[in-house]
Amino acid sequence: MCAELSMPLHGQPRAVMDRDELISKWEELSNYTIDLSNYRPVYAPKDLLDVLLSLKGPQKPPEDTEFVQVPNWEFSHIELPVKNLFELRLLFAELFRKEGTTNNLDLPAQCKRILDTKQAPLCQHFLKKGRTPAPFRGELWSFVLSHGSYMNGQECDHWARLRNKVLTTDHIVDKLIFKDIQxxxxxxxxxxxxxDVLYQIMLCFSRDTEIANQIQFEKYPVKGRNYEGPPSGVVPFHGICMFAAPFCYLYDSSINLYFTFRAFYIRYCHRLTTINTHPQGIVSLCLLFEKLLQTHEPLLWSHFRELQIQPIRVVFKWLMRAFSGHLPPDQLLILWDLILGYDSLEVLSLFAIIILSFRKDSILQVTSLDNIEAILADLSSIKVLPLIQLALCRD
Known part of the structure; x- marks a missing residue:
C-alpha cells in the first residue's frame, strides 16, 4: 500500500501546517481535514478467515489417510487441544453458584468493599458473577488489568510522548485509523x-512500541509477524477501533481509557487477529466452535453441510471482534466481564454456539448464507448471562 500511494513505510516529519491543525483540533479530531479517498482497510475478518481456512495440519502417513477424506473447510484436521462442554462447565462453574442472601441490591456495597482492598484477584473473582454494577466496572477492570484506578506520573508521561509522536510524525497508519473509525x-x-476520543486513543496506540515488545514475549508463536509497519506492530485491520470503543463507556479520562484498553488488547485481542497456536487464539476458538456445533447441534451442523456453507463463516466476525459492534454495549460489557473474570476467550465460542441454537428453527428454514446472516444480523435482543448459563446446562 505504501508503494501504491508513494508514502514512506516508517513515516515522515509532519508538515508544520498539518501539525498546527492537528494540535488545534486534538480534542475534536472529527473536524480534522484529511483526504481518505485512496485508502482502504489492509484486511478484514473475511480475509483472515480465508487464510485460516487454508491452514494445513501435520501431514499424516499415507496409510493412515487412505480411506479418510479430510474436508477442506473444517478445522478438525488441525490438532490443537480444545475443551469439551464438560470442561467448560468446570471452568465457568461460578456462574451457577448460589450465594444465599446476596441480591442485586447488595452488589454495589460488595463491589465497593472489594475495591477498597485494591486486590486484583478479588476484583477478578467478582467479575465472574456476570452481574457487575455499571458504575464500578471501569475501576474493577483497571485493577484486573494491573494498573489500578489511578494513573501515575510515568503513565502520564508515556501518554504525552505518544501524543507528541503523533503530532510530529505523519504515518500512513494515521489515514488507516481515520478510515477505520469512519x-x-x-x-x-x-x-x-x-x-473524537477514539481518534486520540488509536493514533497513540499506533505509536506505542511497548505493545509489540510485550506481545513478543508470548509463549506461543505467532505466524506471519515478520513485517515492518506501525511502531506498535499492529496493522490496522477493518474494525480494530471496535476493541477500544466499549472502553469509552467506562472512563472519562483518555489516559485511563488508553492504558486499560492497551492492557486488554495485549492480553486478549491480539490473539483474535493473528495466526497463532495459543489455546485461546483465533484458530483454537474456531476449532472449539466447530466441535461444539458438531457435537451439540447436529441438526444445524448437517444443515450447513447439506448447503455447503462453512459454519465458521457465519460467526467469524463475532469471534474476531469479541462481539464488539454486534452486541449492545451493556451486554457486550457483561461478556467482557466474563472474559476478564475467567481469563478466558473460550466464552466467545460458547456464546456463538448458543446464539445459533437460539435461532435454530429460523436457520433450518433457509437455504442460503445471505439468509442465515440476515437471521443473525440483529443481536439487540440477546441477553448474555442467561444464554451462556443455558449453553452450559445443555446435554
Missing part, C-alpha cells in the same frame, strides 16, 4: 459520540 464506530448508533 467506517465502523462513526456509523454505529452506540459509539459515534465517541469518535
Amino acid at each position: 467506517l465502523t464506530a462513526s456509523n454505529d448508533d452506540q459509539y459515534f459520540v465517541f469518535e
Whole structure:
C-alpha cells in the first residue's frame, strides 16, 4: 500500500501546517481535514478467515489417510487441544453458584468493599458473577488489568510522548485509523459520540512500541509477524477501533481509557487477529466452535453441510471482534466481564454456539448464507448471562 500511494513505510516529519491543525483540533479530531479517498482497510475478518481456512495440519502417513477424506473447510484436521462442554462447565462453574442472601441490591456495597482492598484477584473473582454494577466496572477492570484506578506520573508521561509522536510524525497508519473509525464506530448508533476520543486513543496506540515488545514475549508463536509497519506492530485491520470503543463507556479520562484498553488488547485481542497456536487464539476458538456445533447441534451442523456453507463463516466476525459492534454495549460489557473474570476467550465460542441454537428453527428454514446472516444480523435482543448459563446446562 505504501508503494501504491508513494508514502514512506516508517513515516515522515509532519508538515508544520498539518501539525498546527492537528494540535488545534486534538480534542475534536472529527473536524480534522484529511483526504481518505485512496485508502482502504489492509484486511478484514473475511480475509483472515480465508487464510485460516487454508491452514494445513501435520501431514499424516499415507496409510493412515487412505480411506479418510479430510474436508477442506473444517478445522478438525488441525490438532490443537480444545475443551469439551464438560470442561467448560468446570471452568465457568461460578456462574451457577448460589450465594444465599446476596441480591442485586447488595452488589454495589460488595463491589465497593472489594475495591477498597485494591486486590486484583478479588476484583477478578467478582467479575465472574456476570452481574457487575455499571458504575464500578471501569475501576474493577483497571485493577484486573494491573494498573489500578489511578494513573501515575510515568503513565502520564508515556501518554504525552505518544501524543507528541503523533503530532510530529505523519504515518500512513494515521489515514488507516481515520478510515477505520469512519467506517465502523462513526456509523454505529452506540459509539459515534465517541469518535473524537477514539481518534486520540488509536493514533497513540499506533505509536506505542511497548505493545509489540510485550506481545513478543508470548509463549506461543505467532505466524506471519515478520513485517515492518506501525511502531506498535499492529496493522490496522477493518474494525480494530471496535476493541477500544466499549472502553469509552467506562472512563472519562483518555489516559485511563488508553492504558486499560492497551492492557486488554495485549492480553486478549491480539490473539483474535493473528495466526497463532495459543489455546485461546483465533484458530483454537474456531476449532472449539466447530466441535461444539458438531457435537451439540447436529441438526444445524448437517444443515450447513447439506448447503455447503462453512459454519465458521457465519460467526467469524463475532469471534474476531469479541462481539464488539454486534452486541449492545451493556451486554457486550457483561461478556467482557466474563472474559476478564475467567481469563478466558473460550466464552466467545460458547456464546456463538448458543446464539445459533437460539435461532435454530429460523436457520433450518433457509437455504442460503445471505439468509442465515440476515437471521443473525440483529443481536439487540440477546441477553448474555442467561444464554451462556443455558449453553452450559445443555446435554
